[in-house]
């Protein structure tokens with residue numbers, strides 16, 4: 001398993017706590033009766049799929065296409081779903097009425113269809129939102145639903161405080177802005193109507209990780225610090241080295257609290 005895949009597994013419990021249940025309940029109420037055609041883009045190691053089944057959001061006759069651009073993530077998703085009770089059925093994986101097709105490729109090239117529901121979890125902040133939304137919405141049937149949980153929205157907090165937190169966070173968010181946007185959560189609220197969609201529900205899904213750490217959340221925090229290091233090492237010099245050493249020590253001693261502000265958004269086209 002790669003470090004990134006370990007991170008995606010480790011973030012499962014953090015996401016479980018974060019996901020806005022009101023927005024999710026709204027999604028459940030809006031799902032049409034009968035066979036359902038679902039697509040997820042940037043599905044990672046497939047934990048979003050098993051969660052929706054474990055929580056009873058998806059059941060019955062569901063065809064679920066999960067796309068990720070990295071073939072190794074698709075392979076890891078297959079492994080995860082088999083461990084989560086799915087069984088092989090031809091080239092699909094099935095648990096109860098839900099049949100999953102795993103696809104490796106760039107979602108924005110591979111996406112075609114007439115889906116009832118499109119899901120992108122922790123993905124839209126990585127891409128150009130204005131370019132992406134029309135492509136995503138075009139893959140939905142009229143009245144189809146789009147669910148965008150765990151969308152980063154410009155808040156990174158650490159406790160205890162460190163003198164250069166402000167500079168680190170600003171540079172980290174600036175790095176995200178190179179390809180996607182560190183403010184995607186709130187931007188969605190105006191971008192959806194501009195792309196002829198309607199926002200049905202929105203709510204916060206902040207990651208809140210605090211001592212004592214549960215499950216694999218120490219590893220999760222280690223990955224967050226590695227990501228910040230990868231983004232900023234060249235920008236901030238020796239003071240940043242001190243920041244990283246301090247933060248890693250706090251994770252080892254279970255002293256660090258980390259909060260990331262995110263939004264869940266449900267919309268209809």
Ligand SMILES: C[S@@+](CC[C@H](N)C(=O)[O-])C[C@H]1O[C@@H](n2cnc3c(N)ncnc32)[C@H](O)[C@@H]1O
Pocket residue numbers: 008041042043044045047048067068069070073105106107108120121122123126150
């Ligand atoms: C932050 S991870 C989130 C994974 C998963 N949705 C989750 O929340 O655990 C983003 C995922 O999107 C995938 N991804 C990014 N851009 C993509 C694209 N254009 N097409 C398909 N997958 C993409 C990455 O490979 C990665 O697995």
